[in-house]
Amino acid sequence: MLDLINFVAFSIGFNLLFFMYASTKMENKLNAVATTALSFLFNIPLSILLVGVYTVMLVYGLIIGANEDAMWAYLEEREITE
Numbered sequence: 007m008l009d010l011i012n013f014v015a016f017s018i019g020f021n022l023l024f025f026m027y028a029s030t031k032m033e034n035k036l037n038a039v040a041t042t043a044l045s046f047l048f049n050i051p052l053s054i055l056l057v058g059v060y061t062v063m064l065v066y067g068l069i070i071g072a073n074e075d076a077m078w079a080y081l082e083e084r085e086i087t088e
Contacts, residue, residue, distance in 0.1 A: 010060055014053050021045045 025045035067077040 010056060014056055017052065018046070018049045021049055 022042055022045055025041045029041035063077050063081065064074065067074065072080070
């Protein structure tokens with residue numbers, strides 16, 4: 007779960023910095039603050055999607071009686087070594 011939170015935080019940080027930088031390099035000189043706010047707005051659906059996928063995976067694991075490690079192994083298509 008911590009990896010997922012770190013990934014979402016990293017993606018938000020990267021997108022914010024990228025859009026701030028890109029807005030200063032465009033010919034029509036977009037407002038950096040407005041562009042950054044727009045990028046943050048688009049990160050909200052991405053975060054919800056990631057949380058949704060993780061939740062569906064855990065619910066599926068609960069239904070079949072698997073633990074979290076088994077679900078990650080299933081998604082990565084590797085053998086479970088316990």
